[in-house]
Amino acid sequence: MLNFALLRLILLRLGRLSRRKWLIFLGTCLIIFLTSFLILDSILLIINQFTNFYHWLDCLSGKMLARQEVCISYEKGKIAGNLCPDWCSGSTSILQSCPSSKTFHVGKECIFRGQWKESDIIVKAKKLKVTNMIDEDIKLTREETIQGIHAIITTDFEGTEIDPSYLTIPWFGSSVKLSSLTNKELNSLWTLAQDNEYIYSTFFGQLTQWNSVKLLPQVLGTCGHFYAVEYIPEAIQFFDVIPEKSSLHLFKSSFSKRLSISHMFLKFLYHLESGNYNLQLCDVKYDQFAMKNGTILLIDSDMLYPSEVVQESIQHIDSCIKDEDCDFIDCKGRCKPSKVGGTCDIDIDSDSNLKRICRNLFFIDEISTKDLVKSSSQINAGLLSHFPLSYQSDIYKLKQLCSGRIKESEMISTIKKMIDLTSAIQSRTYPLNG
Template sequence: MNFRRLPGILYNHRNTFLIFSAVTLLLTCILLHWGIICTDFSPWRYVKQVCNEHQNGNAIGNLCKALCTSGDINSLTCQTFHNGKESVFIAEWHETKLVFKKVKDISKSNPLYWIDTNTQTKHYPSENEFKVMIRYTVLTKFNISISNSNLIRLSRLKPSYQEKDIVKRRNEMMNAWALLQDHEYLCSTLFIDYDLFPQLIGTCGPYFAVEYVEPIQYSSLFSLNEDKEEWSKQIKLSLLVLKLIEELENTFIEPFHLCDIKLQHFGLTKEKNRLKFIDLDMVYPRSVISRIISETDSCTTDDQCDFFDCRARCNTKTRKCENRVANNNLQIVCEKIFLGWKNPHKIIVPGLLMSQHTPSSLAAVLRQCANPASETTKPREPTSEEVQSRLTAILSEMDSEIDNEMLL
């Protein structure tokens, strides 16, 4: 490179310029790799790859035709912060917004087939063996037994169609097996009839698509200067959060724990009358998350028994984590979302319900909700139903009062 062609100031600081350029390039590559930034070229590249696999007969699913042949799925845009997924992008299908997510390649870590070391022949499971594998996967990940009809639905990627061609069926099984190893896909599929998570639309190869639900966006920077209308919206939103938390507690055979709770992980439906939880990678039944926590090798402090927001206690005598998750969803919601970020004595960043309009009665209940046992360390006790009822009653009354005031 001829540095003398550079403008004078750049030539005089050429070494600094080169270092800055290299650091910028490296940082950009890291941000792209982590999914913090993205470009709209990426989704088209992903689609081209999966459509090539579909053309070769390797990628199968009910959305492949719309994605690769008819062009019904279009308007692809990249999505940042995709939480461990290799690729995530948004698309439109007949004016319906979809989110496509790619599952990890498990062909080496957990292959469907086994290879005869003598003949190098691939041996695939029979249909019955495949169903046994699916049953075990569901039982391990969600501690539930599924019906035969649901088992058939999970084993196929084209609704109401049974593939007879053995080669195509093996490819379909390969696709289905990779998808079923993904916690988010399996959760969406198993609970498709519940209105708690984004609706699963379909699949194509390693990609699955769910309905797009707008993540909740809220900036606490303006909480001290917000007007009554904005405060009313935050109260209504908080009531919707409480409703969803209650449903997760009571809808299933056992409560479901959200082990990664952030406000942007809640999404508001088109009708604006309910929320769905949109990040399912850390959603577990109580028995499963308790088992995961108890499998920690050893512990000397309670913090070593935490699985993100799902917290447990360390038995210092046995140096093992206790076989149960200690806190519950409401405790975390009150601590992280309603109250906000805080140090042991002071709130640093106000949460959804901390405002100039917050009455002392509400603040007191929120503190009790976030730290039921008044622990000096990280709270671990679950919030009681009695506190939940009081919180809901206070917010409902405030919501009615503000609505009446705004009508006057």
């Protein structure tokens, strides 16, 4: 009641003001509002700068600690790696900067940018300290270490015909028998093998008898449990998947460009599937891929899992009510209802790498813009959305291939059909500018 009476009194007094006093009053309110806005904006700018400074300081200390961690061990002769001599000599600046916090990969405690031997590199480690990766109190014999590395590789490529003794040793530049390694080389490889991304990068980052096309950036060097891969600057960006006819005018991409990227994704997927590696991409996002020389590379393989691991993870979920309860990240499971609580299983015909690329990249229903612009909204997006009407029948065929149930035995042929379709659209003589 008191507040209402006070408000009524203020309104009565304002009603008695002259036109001149009204203008003064409104002008004063506007000045107060603008001043408050500028102060708030300044405060937010200071906070942002402080955050950037803190990230820079954290990065600087991280680089110093990383160098200290490996170089002390290297000087004592405990670790090996072709990156160590330059990194620890002090004469060459290997680590130069840190990516922004948004680009830090899932599962990585350390990621730095740098240059080495005239190549731009990304240096990674699952953990800053090696003691956080392995228990140094557990002493393994040479034979136990070799068997352990074999077991890790076998698990990472479970169900394939890949020789588990194969692993390219970066400091040799080729595959060697593990038994021929020195103790410090074997121990360094043992810690590196604790990071699945390192295993997949050494395998998919170069051309081999099993891998005819590079699918990941190449491993260039290692030092202890740190490893360096080639830096791929042309990462897929948010605006690459936003059509030019969307309401978000700041980010837009022509249909011809989006079609070209889609074609590259399908070729990437064809090589991944035709190699019979039995691997699942369980967290497909545009910023986990990059383009190089007209091909797609997976720059973050932390979410790459063997099919058997995905299946076991889904089946080990205790109970479920709906299908979504059985999901392993973005790999979909299926709930089988029962009176005592449903059980989870996987249906390989209803979910696959192709399905995830279709729903997360090609035909995205809605994307939130709140993290990109000040106003928040939902927009339709996707590499194959908002197409010219002249391509409607072709895009419809692609969408049908994406949405239908695909048997495992038909996966490669389905991808090949989609490659041929996108290639046919690209070969049209009239402009692809929608």
